[in-house]
Amino acid sequence: MSTPVSLEELIAWTSLLSEEERLVRASVARFVRDRCQPIIAGCFEDGEFPKQLIPELGALGVLGGNLEGYGCPGMSAVAYGLACHEIEACDSGLRSFVSVQTSLVMYAIHRFGSEAQKRKWLPEMAAGRVIGCFGLTEPDHGSDPGGMKTRAKRDGDFWRLNGSKLWITNAQIADIAVVWAKTGDDEKSVTGFIVERGAEGFSATDIPRKLSMRASVTGGLSLDDVRVSEASRLPEARGLGAPLSCLNNARFGVAFGVLGAARACLEQAIAYTMGRTQFGVPLARKQLVQQELADMANEVVKASLLSLHFARLKDEGKLSPAQVSLLKRNNCRIALEAARKSRALLGANGVSGDYHVMRHAMNLESTYTYEGTNEIHALILGRALTGESAF
Template sequence: MTTPLTDPLDLLDLRSSLSDTERDIQSTVAGFLADRVRPSVPEWFDSGTFPRELVPELGKLGLLGMHLQGYGCAGTSAVEYGLACMELEAVDSGLRSFVSVQGSLSMFSVWRFGSEEQKQEWLPRLAAGQAIGCFGLTEPDHGSDPAHMRTRAVRDGGDWILNGTKMWITNGGIADVATVWAQTDSGIRGFLVPRGTPGFTTRDIKNKLSLRASVTSELILDDVRLPDSARLPLAEGLRGPLSCLNEARYGILFGAVGAARDSLQAALEYATTRIQFGRPIGAFQLTQQKLTDRALSVNTSALLALHLGRLKDAGTLRPEQISVGKLNNVREAIATARECRTILGGSGITTEYSPLRHSANLESVLTYEGTSEIHLLTVGRKLTGLSAFTG
C-alpha cells in the first residue's frame, strides 16, 4: 500500500520551490493557528462570534500589515504574506478576512496615502493589534460601481462634513478607525473617521449564513464633522481605493488555496478511514476520481498564486493578473469544498468537518473585493481591448 499524502500540495512538492524563510513563516503561522485557533473555530462559526481577544496575538506574531515597511510592520515579502493568508484561510475565511482588511485595506490606505502624522498615529497601533481598522467603500446601492457612491464630503470652513452609509464592512462594528471614501467637489477622497466621532455609528449585520466568525457591519455617517487633517492627502480619485482593493485581492488568491487545501485534507483523511462494503471509501474509483480532480485544482491554484506572488515581489504584477488569480482560485476553491463535502456524506453537514463551512464562507469571498463577474470582465477587457463595464 502506498503511503497517502497528508498535505495535498505534496503532490507537486510545492514546498521545494519556497525559500527557507518562506517555509519558516508558513510553518510558524500554521503552528500558531493549530494550537490557538483551529479547535475553537467551529464554536465561533456556530455562535456567530469573532474572537477579538486574538487580535493582539495576531499583532505579536507580525501578521497585521506584515507586508508593509516601517511603523512597526514586519516588512515581509509578498509571497510570505500570501503564504500566511493561505494558512489563515485554511482555518477560516473570517480570520483571513480580518487580517486582510486590517493590513491590506485599513493599514495600506494609511501607509500609501496618509500623512506622516496619520501614519505615526495609527500604523504602530494597528500593527500591534492595539487598534482595529475597517475600510468603508461599498454602499447599499453601489457595490460593484463605487464611482457612483452617494456618501459625500462637503467643505465647511476648515472642516469636512460627511454624510452617507457604507454596507458589508468587515470589522466595522469593532473598528477603532474607519477609512471612509466619499464624493467631494474635486472627486473621490478618503478620510479617517475614529470611533466616537459624533454622528458616526455602526450596526452589525446579523443572520449571516457565511463568514459567521467575522464582524460585518453597516457604517452610518450623519453630519460627521472632521478636520482637514483627517483627509488622506495623497488619495485622489477612484484609483486610491481600487489600489487598496488590489492589495486585499492578492491575499485572497492565496487564502482561497488554503480553504481548498483544508477541505481536501479533511476528505482525504475521511476517505482513508471510513469503511463501507468492507473497505475504505477511498479505495473506490469514483472517490479517487473526486480526490484526484480536486487535488489537481488545489495544486494548480497554488502554482498560480506562487507565480503571481513572485511577480508582485518583482514589482511587475498587473491588476488583470490579480483578477485572474482571484477569479480562478476562489471559483476552484468553492468547487473543491463542495466536492469534498460529498465524500464526507452526512457527516459533512456538521461543523465537525470543515468543507461545508469553507464552502459557505467562500460564497462571500467570491462576491467581495470584486465579484467573479467583475474580474471576468476585467480579464475580458485586457484580452479584447474593449470594455464591457459601460454601454
C-alpha cells in the same frame, strides 16, 4: 496498498520557498493549529469573532505584515501570502480580519496617508491595539463603487460627511474607519478620510442572520453630518483609483488565502474517505470518489503554483491588475468547488461543524463575491484580453 503522497508533496513548492518564507509559514501554521483551530467551529456557530486573538495576531506580526516601517515587518508578498494561506486553512473569516486590517486600511494609510497619520496609526494597528475597517461599498453600490452616494462637503478647516456604507468587515469593532466619499459628482472627486469611533453622527450597525463568515464581524456604517478635520483626509488619495488600488492589494491575499481553505477541505476529504467503510471497503477505493479527489487535487496544485509565480511577480513590482483578477477569480472558484465536493464526499458528516468542510463552503461563498465578484473579474480580464470594456 502503497504509501499515500501528501498534497504538500504533490504541490512540492517547499523547494521554491526561501528559508525565511518557510519559517514564516511554519510559525503561522503553528499559531493557527494551537490557538485558532480548537475554537473556530464554536465561534462560527455562535456568530462570534474571537477578539482575544487580535493582540496575539499583532504579537505574531501578521498585521501589516507586508508593509515597510512604522512597526511593520516588511515581509515579501510570498511570505505574507503564505501567512494568509495558513490562517484561511482554519477560517476565511479570520483571514478576512487580517486582510482588512492589513491590505485595506493599513495599506491605504501607508500609501495615501500623511507622515503624521502613518506615525499615529500604523504602529498601533500592527500591534492589534487599533482595529480598522474600510468603508467603500454602499447598500446600492457594490460592483460600481464609482456611483457612491456618500458625500464630503468642505466646512472651513473641516469636512462634513453624509452617507452610508454596508458589508463592511470589522465595522462594529473598528476604532477607525477609512471612509471614501465624493466631494463632487465624478469619480475623480473620490476622497478618503480617517473617521474615528465616537465621532458625532458616526455609528455602526449589525447585519443580522449572516450565513457566511460567521466568525467575522460584518456591518454597516452610518454617517450623519459627521465632522472630520482636514488633517484626517488622506492627502495622497485622489479619485476612485485610490480605493481600487487598495482592493487590488487585498485581492492578492484573498487569492492566497482561499487556497488554504481548499487544501484543508481536500485533506479532510482524503482522510475521511480513507477511513470510512461502506459496502465493505474504504470509500477511497471507489473510482467515483477517486475521480473527485483527483479533480480537486488537480486544481489546488495548479492554483498553488500559479499563486507562487504571481507572488514573485508582485515582489518584483510586475504584477498587473489583470493578473490579480485572474488569480482571485480562479482561486476563489476552485476553492468553493473543492469545499462543496468535500462536503458531499463526507456525506451526512459533511454538514457537521466538527468536520469543518461545510463551514469552509459557506465562507467561500462570500470570497467568491467579495473583493470583486467572479463576474467583475471576468470583465477585467476580458477587457485586458480584448481592449473592449464590457462593464
